[in-house]
Amino acid sequence: MTTVLPAAETGRKSVLPLLAAATTMILWASAFIAIRSTGAHYGPGALALGRLLTGAAALSAVAALRPRSIPRGRAALLVLAYGVLWFGVYAVFVNAAERHLDAGTTALVVNVGPILIAVLAGIYLKEGFPRSLMLGLVIAFAGVAVVAAATSTGRHDPVGVLLALGAAALYAVGVLLQKQALRTVDAFTATWLGCVAGAVACLPYAPALIRDLTAAPASATAGVVYLGLFPTAIAFATWAYALQRMSAGRLSSSSYLVPGIAVLLSWLLLSEVPPPAALAGGALCLAGVAVARWGS
Numbered sequence: 001m002t003t004v005l006p007a008a009e010t011g012r013k014s015v016l017p018l019l020a021a022a023t024t025m026i027l028w029a030s031a032f033i034a035i036r037s038t039g040a041h042y043g044p045g046a047l048a049l050g051r052l053l054t055g056a057a058a059l060s061a062v063a064a065l066r067p068r069s070i071p072r073g074r075a076a077l078l079v080l081a082y083g084v085l086w087f088g089v090y091a092v093f094v095n096a097a098e099r100h101l102d103a104g105t106t107a108l109v110v111n112v113g114p115i116l117i118a119v120l121a122g123i124y125l126k127e128g129f130p131r132s133l134m135l136g137l138v139i140a141f142a143g144v145a146v147v148a149a150a151t152s153t154g155r156h157d158p159v160g161v162l163l164a165l166g167a168a169a170l171y172a173v174g175v176l177l178q179k180q181a182l183r184t185v186d187a188f189t190a191t192w193l194g195c196v197a198g199a200v201a202c203l204p205y206a207p208a209l210i211r212d213l214t215a216a217p218a219s220a221t222a223g224v225v226y227l228g229l230f231p232t233a234i235a236f237a238t239w240a241y242a243l244q245r246m247s248a249g250r251l252s253s254s255s256y257l258v259p260g261i262a263v264l265l266s267w268l269l270l271s272e273v274p275p276p277a278a279l280a281g282g283a284l285c286l287a288g289v290a291v292a293r294w295g296s
Contacts, residue, residue, distance in 0.1 A: 016241075016245075017241065017242040017245040017246050018242075020238035020239070020241045020242040021238070021239070021242040021246070021251060021254045022254075023234070023235065023238045024235045024236075024238045024239040024242065024254075025254055025255065025257045025258055025261060026261055027230050027231045027234060027235035027238075028231055028235055028255070028258050029257075029258045029259075029260075029261035029262040029264075029265055030230065030231060030262075030265055031227055031231035031235075032258075032262040032265075032266075033262070033265050033266065033269055034223045034226050034227050034231070035047070035094075035095065035098060035223075035227070036098075037219070037220065037223050038216075038220045038223035038224055038227070039095065039098060039099065040220070041212060041215070041216035041217065041220035042209075042212045042216060042220065042224060043095075043205075043208050043212060044092050044093075044095035044096040044099065045092050045095075045202060045204070045205030045208055045209075046205050046208040046209040046211075046212045046213075047091075047095050047212075047224060047227075048088065048091035048092045048095055048198075048202050048205065049199065049202040049203065049205045049206060049208075049209045050209050050213070050221075050224040050225075050227075050228065051091065051224055051227040051228045051231075051232055052087060052088065052091065052195060052198045052199035052202055052228065052232065053199050053228065054224065054225050054227070054228020054229060054232070054233075055195045055199075055228040055229065055232035055233040055236075056192075056195045056196045056198075056199045057228075058228065058229055058233040059188075059191060059192040059195055059196075059233050059237070060192065060196070062188070062192075063188070063189070063192050068188075068189050068192075069186075069189065070189075070193075071181070071184065071185045071189070071190075071193070075181055075183075075184045075185050078177050078178070078180050078181035079178075079181050079185060079190055079193045079194055079197065080193075080197050081177050082173075082174040082175075082177035082178045082181065082194055083193060083194035083195065083196065083197025083198045083201075084197050084198060084201040085170050085173055085174050085177070086170060086171065086173075086174025086175070086177075086178070086194070086198070087174075087194050087195050087197065087198025087199075087201075087232075087236070088197070088198035088199070088201035088202050089170055089201065090167050090170040090171055090174065091198070091202075092202065092205075093163050093164070093166050093167040093170065094110065094163075094164070094167045096163050097109075097110075097160050097163035097164040097167060098160075099160070100159050100160025100161075100163065109161055109164035109165055109168060110164050110167050110168050110171065113167075113168040113169075113171035113172050113175075113252065113255070114137060114140075114141075114172075114252040114255055114256060115137055115141065116168065116169065116171075116172035117171075117172045117175050117176065117248055117252040118133060118134070118137055118248075118252065120172060120173075120176055132291055133250060135291055136288045136291035137256075137288065138288070139284060139287055139288030139291055140256035140284065140287075140288025141256065141288070142284055142288070143256065143260065143281045143283070143284025143287070143288055144256055144259050144281065145281070146277055146280060146281030146284060149277065149281075172252075175243070175248050175252060176248060178190060178194070178240065178243060179243055179248045182240060182243060182244040186244075187237065187240035187241040187243075187244050188237055188240070190240050191233075191236045191237040191239075191240045194236070195232060195233065195236065239251075256288055259281075260281065
């Protein structure tokens with residue numbers, strides 16, 4: 001017997017993943033603002049550890065409210081792997097890359113990730129290569145390139161490029177591992193344990209964190225706490241919720257919105273007025289994501 005869901009219930013189930021994805025993109029974009037203000041006072045490893053410890057503590061407090069089923073076997077290994085690679089090593093790479101590259105160039109290089117995800121998901125997760133998805137990725141990537149060119153300071157350090165490319169690869173691999181883990185693990189548990197795994201992987205930076213913590217101003221430390229609570233704990237939880245209900249390729253295409261949103265937040269919060277070309281690039285990003293979503 002087939003159960004027919006009411007139209008309102010069906011609509012809610014289709015809208016919630018989109019709202020979750022939008023929340024993730026906005027919070028991840030805000031991370032660029034917070035990293036910019038805290039990076040001068042915290043080293044890449046110390047900043048990653050402080051952010052992850054804060055996020056892990058917040059998620060653990062929520063997890064303690066009711067019993068959780070801890071994954072075992074292959075699922076546990078998948079969660080551990082993407083937690084170390086995406087939550088941990090990725091954060092260190094991005095923090096380090098922004099010490100060598102300007103924000104626009106870093107955003108451009110890291111956003112190679114969604115293309116890698118779409119290709120790898122098509123091959124290994126059998127998601128295929130829908131024409132609308134591939135066209136949308138190309139359009140959105142062009143938008144990112146325009147934003148990067150418009151906001152670039154002209155610094156192109158080879159070390160920074162390699163770090164950003166490494167972050168893009170870790171992002172792609174992390175999403176694919178997480179997508180597989182979410183087949184048997186609920187979104188919150190996957191986020192919680194992934195964040196804990198990332199924090200443990202970054203523990204060698206504990207002495208640096210203690211040293212930076214004693215010297216940094218309160219505003220910089222508040223930035224670290226913000227990064228842990230919002231772009232990490234909340235944003236990764238809403239991402240996992242959306243990823244469990246959408247294909248990896250289509251959801252990752254939404255991350256092309258991050259550079260455009262970051263430019264807008266810089267405008268609103270730091271009074272950095274974006275050039276017209278950056279606004280045009282942001283519009284291209286929106287168009288590309290719309291095209292990528294068209295097929296679904």
